[in-house]
Amino acid sequence: MTQGLFLLMFDCDGTIVDSQNVIVTAMAQAFVDHGFAAPDRPSILSGVGLSIAVALKNLLPNEADRTIESVAQSYRNACFALRTQGPSVEPLYADAADTIRRLSQRSNVLIGVATGKSQRGVARLIGENAFEGCFATIQTADDAPSKPHPAMLEQAMNETGAERSGTVMIGDTVFDMEMARAAGVQGIGVSWGYHDRSSLEGAGAEMIIDRFTQLDEALSIVLPGFAEGVLQ
Template sequence: MKLVLFDVDGTLVDSQNIIVAAQQVAFAAHGLEAPSRERSLSIVGLSLIEAFTMLAGPHAPVESLTQSYKDAFATLRLDPAHAEPLFPGALDCLDWLSKREDVILGIATGKTRRGVAHLLERHEWHGVFSTIQTADDAPSKPHPAMIQQAMAEVGVEPHETLMIGDSSFDMAMARAAGVLPVGVSWGFQPVTALNEAGAHHIVDSYAELGTILTGFLRSPSQAANPAPMSLS
């Protein structure tokens, strides 16, 4: 069995617009200047307390900013203008992997349990992921605890595990846990940041990711497994 872990924001879900908008509301509520869009997205992947500490500084009202952000995010989510679409190919990739008998799927995200629950409900993904690690369950990325807990939960070793993400935090977390780090170029951080953080592969599409995953999953004992992923 192989464990394939996915980050959420910037990897599976294009949530950049709602993240930036919710940050702007939170900063405005505290009379603070909101960070630039680039700066706002640079911290995606961290747990919220760590993210707002980086954005506003340790002396800012970080806990209050975090709560304002959560409240704004929940409100904006009701507005169709702030939809969080899946990236092209994400659904096909998860469908392909979920049908394989040699794969365990998991999530490792800076989102809260509540945020992940909304995602699972919206996309009818209940039962797809065997392990879900969130900001409520472990120290913030790039600490390796999320991956370590996921591996322990499903009973796989580091050499049997691959982490897919769009941020330097994902790549550093994967390396710290001793698993294969795979970066995606369509997320919220530049490819140079992923390279510097130790990405073993960086892919430009889910079709390309399918090729990487096929190689990772292939072994003599898996010769009879389903064919490689094909995306339209």
């Protein structure tokens, strides 16, 4: 374990990248392909952050696993087709790129990702936004159980040597906050994503920020010693 090391774990969809149009369009396509009525936008967005199989099981509770897997494959294919139209279909939230690049350059800060996306999806996000070298650890739905299981955060701490007390999960959903609590780390909620402020507070968010420019101040409150490190 490394003293004085801060590990900032970021969710992707709804936190770094505004992927709701891709997700809602692709989900509607997958449902229609299988003869189901497309779910409404709030129902779809409430499941963002879960692994796709878990999210689909919530939307189609009476369907067999093989049907769920078939809808999941249609969803992945539809997402892939939409995303190949270019990065503009999934814009980054304001100040996301600057904040991540700046913090990743601090000697005592490591940035990681914990997402329901696949490794392929994260690789695309990195390539399209010149995030190469920014992320010290990348935890995805390919390598761990769905949030809120704590495995992604535990694996990230093991890989980087960060302690629980120096680790924070930053995300837009209750799943992120519940995962943080399950892993024994603090959670900072973001209000610009897919779950509302009161839900995030109820799930254990230490703080909630309304824009990326508030992140440093929030980190200096929840992580003793973080603000001092800014001057190094």
